Amino acid sequence: QKEVEQNSGPLSVPEGAIASLNCTYSDRGSQSFFWYRQYSGKSPELIMFIYSNGDKEDGRFTAQLNKASQYVSLLIRDSQPSDSATYLCAVRYSGGSNYKLTFGKGTLLTVNP
Amino acid sequence: KAGVTQTPRYLIKTRGQQVTLSCSPISGHRSVSWYQQTPGQGLQFLFEYFSETQRNKGNFPGRFSGRQFSNSRSEMNVSTLELGDSALYLCASSWNAKETQYFGPGTRLLVL
Numbered sequence: 569q570k571e572v573e574q575n576s577g578p579l580s581v582p583e584g585a586i587a588s589l590n591c592t593y594s595d596r597g598s599q600s601f602f603w604y605r606q607y608s609g610k611s612p613e614l615i616m617f618i619y620s621n622g623d624k625e626d627g628r629f630t631a632q633l634n635k636a637s638q639y640v641s642l643l644i645r646d647s648q649p650s651d652s653a654t655y656l657c658a659v660r661y662s663g664g665s666n667y668k669l670t671f672g673k674g675t676l677l678t679v680n681p
Numbered sequence: 682k683a684g685v686t687q688t689p690r691y692l693i694k695t696r697g698q699q700v701t702l703s704c705s706p707i708s709g710h711r712s713v714s715w716y717q718q719t720p721g722q723g724l725q726f727l728f729e730y731f732s733e734t735q736r737n738k739g740n741f742p743g744r745f746s747g748r749q750f751s752n753s754r755s756e757m758n759v760s761t762l763e764l765g766d767s768a769l770y771l772c773a774s775s776w777n778a779k780e781t782q783y784f785g786p787g788t789r790l791l792v793l
Contacts, residue, residue: 673723
């Protein structure tokens with residue numbers, strides 16, 4: 569059973585701080601990794617994806633991937649109250665024609681003004 | 682480019698009934714995946730269709746089924762509804778299954 573684990577939180581940070589969200593996965597064959605943000609009552613929206621070891625930056629967001637340690641993280645710099653949401657980590661295992669995404673249960677982030 | 686659309690947005694059914702949900706992918710996207718989201722279980726994969734063929738299926742009972750049409754629109758059906766089927770059903774599309782998935786707004790199903 570391929571698993572994706574996230575701390576459910578809630579993670580609470582003050583406005584302007586760095587929020588750090590972590591995700592671990594069980595299958596070393598995983599190839600691509602995604603972070604989605606989901607506001608309460610809404611559907612997930614893609615923040616960013618990462619395929620290679622190291623960091624990938626997009627604005628205030630940085631995804632970090634360490635395949636040897638099997639974890640992926642998302643850093644949010646200068647956190648804003650509008651960043652308050654549940655953050656979902658998703659991992660794609662690709663074997664044969666199976667490209668399905670496996671999601672963690674999400675981390676609830678609260679940014680306090 | 683229009684996003685993924687799902688209809689209906691909200692649905693109330695009673696136990697034993699069946700329901701059909703519809704998903705129209707982003708134009709040009711040929712892969713459609715369906716997920717069930719509940720507070721306790723999170724997002725769980727139901728099945729994925731590509732070019733009218735089901736390629737992957739999650740661990741759900743046979744009451745859950747789906748299909749995809751030649752225009753890539755997809756439907757999922759749940760027969761003999763149970764209370765535990767109450768959930769947000771999400772559809773996601775991508776150009777092919779290897780690419781990034783984009784979610785629709787979801788259909789919120791309540792089974793009474």
